[in-house]
Amino acid sequence: MLLSAIPFPAIDPVLIQLGPLSIRWYSLAYIAGFLLGWMYIKRLLLSENLWKPKAPMTVEQSDDFLLWTAVGVILGGRIGYSLFYNFAYYAANPLDILKVWEGGMSFHGGLLGVIIAIYIYCRRNKLSYLSVMDLVAAAVPIGLFFGRIANFINGELFGRVTDVPWAVIFPRGGPDPRHASQIYEALLEGMLMFFVLGFLIRKFKILHYPGMASGVFLTGYGLSRILVEFFRMPDAQLGYFFGFITMGMILSVPMVLFGLGVVWYTKKG
Numbered sequence: 001m002l003l004s005a006i007p008f009p010a011i012d013p014v015l016i017q018l019g020p021l022s023i024r025w026y027s028l029a030y031i032a033g034f035l036l037g038w039m040y041i042k043r044l045l046l047s048e049n050l051w052k053p054k055a056p057m058t059v060e061q062s063d064d065f066l067l068w069t070a071v072g073v074i075l076g077g078r079i080g081y082s083l084f085y086n087f088a089y090y091a092a093n094p095l096d097i098l099k100v101w102e103g104g105m106s107f108h109g110g111l112l113g114v115i116i117a118i119y120i121y122c123r124r125n126k127l128s129y130l131s132v133m134d135l136v137a138a139a140v141p142i143g144l145f146f147g148r149i150a151n152f153i154n155g156e157l158f159g160r161v162t163d164v165p166w167a168v169i170f171p172r173g174g175p176d177p178r179h180a181s182q183i184y185e186a187l188l189e190g191m192l193m194f195f196v197l198g199f200l201i202r203k204f205k206i207l208h209y210p211g212m213a214s215g216v217f218l219t220g221y222g223l224s225r226i227l228v229e230f231f232r233m234p235d236a237q238l239g240y241f242f243g244f245i246t247m248g249m250i251l252s253v254p255m256v257l258f259g260l261g262v263v264w265y266t267k268k269g
Helices: 025-046 059-084 087-092 094-098 107-125 129-154 181-204 212-229 247-268
Strands: 014-018 021-024
Touching: 014 025, 021 025, 025 059, 025 129, 059 087, 059 094, 059 107, 059 129, 087 094, 107 129, 107 247, 129 181, 129 212, 181 212, 212 247
Parallel strands: none
Antiparallel strands: 014 021
16 A cells, blocks of 8 residues: 555635635536636637537527526536435435535536426527537536536545555545545546547537537546546445446446437438
C-alpha cells in the first residue's frame, strides 16, 4: 500500500455563509453549467453553416428554453436519485425528496427529466425535437465538468482504494488513499465529450443530421461512465450487484445501446 498520497485540498464546500443562507460550490457549479451551456447553445444557433436548412430555434427562444432545461435537470435528477439509488429511504421519508440542498442527484434521472422537458417545450413551440436535443447534447458536457469538480470539492462520490501515485485521501473515505473518480469523470464525461462533440459538429457537420449529436453523446457518456465505475465506489446503500456490477453500469448500458441505435438510424437516413 502507498505510504503517502495526495492530501485532500482544504476547500470548504460552503463558499459564503450569510446567517442561515449558505452559498455552496455545488450550487455554483450548477449555475455555471447552465449559464455557460446556454451561452454555447446561443453560439451554435448563430453559426448558420452548422445547420441544414436552418437552426431549430431562435436565440430569443433559447432564453425561455434555459428555464425548461433547468427544471428538467433538477426535478429529474432528484427524483431519479430517489428511485434508483435510495428508494427505501425516500419511500419511508417522501418529504425529504424536496431537500435538494442535502445533495443526492442522479445524472440518468436528470437526463430523463431534460428529455421530457424538451419534448413538452418543442411540442408547445412546434420545434424540431431531435435538433433541439442535439443542441442540449452539445452543451451538457460543460455542466458535467463543473458538476464533477463540485463533487470532488464536496469529497463525495470518491473512488476505490488504490496505490496509484495520484491517489487522494478523502475525509469521508477513511485513512486509505483512493481514486479521484470525480476528476476522471470530469475529464471523460465533461472535457473529452465536449471536444469530441465540438470537433464532429465543426468538422463533419453532424448537426445537419437531427439526432446524430444526441446519439454520440449518449454513447460516449455511457461508455465513459461504465469505465469510471470500475474505479468509483458504489453507493453504500446499494453496493455491488453480482459482486462487480454497479447501479451506474446498469443505467449506462441502455444509454450506450440506444445511442448507437440513434447514430445508426440517423446515418442511414
